[in-house]
Amino acid sequence: MNTVSESIVKDMSLAHSGHLKIDWVKEHMPVLNRIRERFEKEQPFAGLKVAISLHLEAKTAYLAKVVQAGGAEVTITGSNPLSTQDDICAALVEDGIRVFAKYNPDPAEYKDHLIKTLETRPDLIIDDGGDLVTILHSERRDLLAQVRGGAEETTTGILRLKALEKEGKLEFPMVAVNDAFCKYLFDNRYGTGQSVWDGINRTTNLVVAGKTVVVAGYGWCGKGVAMRAKGLGAKVIVTEIDAIKAVEAYMDGFEVMPMSEAAKHGDYFVTVTGNRDVIRKEHFEVMKDGAILSNAGHFDVEVNKVELGALSTSKRIVRKDIEEFVMADGRKLYLLAEGRLVNLAAGDGHPAEIMDMTFALQAVSLAHVNEQYEKIGKKVLNVPYELDAMVAQYKLEALNIGIDKLTDEQKSYLDSWVE
Incomplete structure (x- = not known):
């Protein structure tokens, strides 16, 4: 061949x-x-x-x-x-x-x-x-x-x-x-958690500590992104549609609220849901000047780029993998890597x-x-x-790590209903 x-x-x-x-x-x-x-x-x-x-x-x-x-x-x-x-x-x-x-x-x-x-x-x-x-x-x-x-x-x-x-x-x-x-225990949590912030930090060259990060979705990928954001010194807000995952995020120490409210507070946004239009027109309209939008889900549909473009009066590439959208009121929103997987499109x-x-x-x-x-x-x-x-x-x-093995007596104990 x-x-x-x-x-x-x-x-x-x-x-x-x-x-x-x-x-x-x-x-x-x-x-x-x-x-x-x-x-x-x-x-x-x-x-x-x-x-x-x-x-x-x-x-x-x-x-x-x-x-x-x-x-x-x-x-x-x-x-x-x-x-x-x-x-x-x-x-x-x-x-x-x-x-x-x-x-x-x-x-x-x-x-x-x-x-x-x-x-x-x-x-x-x-x-x-x-x-x-x-x-x-x-x-x-x-x-x-x-x-x-x-x-x-x-x-x-x-x-x-x-x-x-x-x-x-x-x-x-x-x-x-x-x-x-x-x-999912390692790739989705630790891999995504680290590589998303590698991509964001490499692309923006801005500090994370002290800022507010909004993580959309608290599955295993979202858990990793939120955990690493916290480790970088950020305040973290989680948005969810699943009540159980929302309670988990709350007990992990994060604020939980709808995206309609979180959109007002975020400096960084990371979507990790696998769904479309997670961040859309009504969210763009209330975001802070300078908010940075990124996606770590597979397809570039989680941040609605069409609505973001329609709301803007102008747009330009201000740095590799960063597109600036100027809103009618002068606010500037920044989209990383065209809304594609930020950890791979803007990282390794x-x-x-x-x-x-x-x-x-x-x-x-x-x-x-x-x-x-x-x-x-x-x-x-x-x-x-x-x-x-x-x-x-x-x-x-x-890793040269050893673990224990069950003895025959322990196996018998676990397999029996008799004390």
Whole structure:
């Protein structure tokens, strides 16, 4: 396979820089390295084609190489126009992986890259946000027949999958990797918490301490963003639609109120809900001068950019990844990274040590669905607990941390109803 001639990337001369980035994350992903050793021996994907749509940066690149090491012919594209790194794309092509991706393509190009990835007729897929699955189940159903199944990375993607499943339209099994313990407890909470503020701080170069941060959504990602904002010295307000999560946020020490009220107080806003129009016209109208808006949900729909633009009398780019909107009364509101994922569009995403566990789950889940797809049927399934626990154990071993084991007497005690 001549991946250079078949791929669409910006500039192959950037490959050296990409290799250095991939080598760096490889050194900090011991769990995935261990999975790679297994794959090299067992060849679980021998003779199969795998299509991947993920945020195309160094950690994702190393996952693609691990899948390739398991015998797969791998094709990869981006899952967000602003998170693709062109040097990573070039490096992957040199490593024999077909790539259809560039930084900041126009919408037509972005869609074309997704379709070209699927036109390789994959046996297995790894999706992020459900773009590959949606195309396969709508306009390119002609490419469905060969797909055995796959794995999904995000909350947004799982929502779309479950909607398909509920309607009886899901055509192959998909593993909900986002719902695994080793995903949401660490990636969503600690990964998002750190990387969101990495992106915001790198982009704005402004202080957080003493300011008011409004976090929309108190799921695992919201918990992480709020926790890290508090650690940076901010006052934190949480907005929620779920009464239980709202009580949790309150007991975690945060103020809780509707967005209509929080909009008046925030200096920074971070949306992490997976829903649309979380911040919209009535909120923009009452925000303070200088408020900074950002999103950490998968799609750029949480901050309503259309209404923000309609309210403004002028707009301009004032700094890389910062767009200024001037309101009729002279107030200025600032939108980061076009309302796309701020931690990836304006940063490098989650730390390598965090993605080590998540991408290990992706790799072993893909192998699992390949082995069991006929038995599983057309449904969304959770990561089997034994795979989740295995990844956690590998992580502990990499950290040189030991834990206790139950004695036979303890096992008997727990298994019996007799005192």
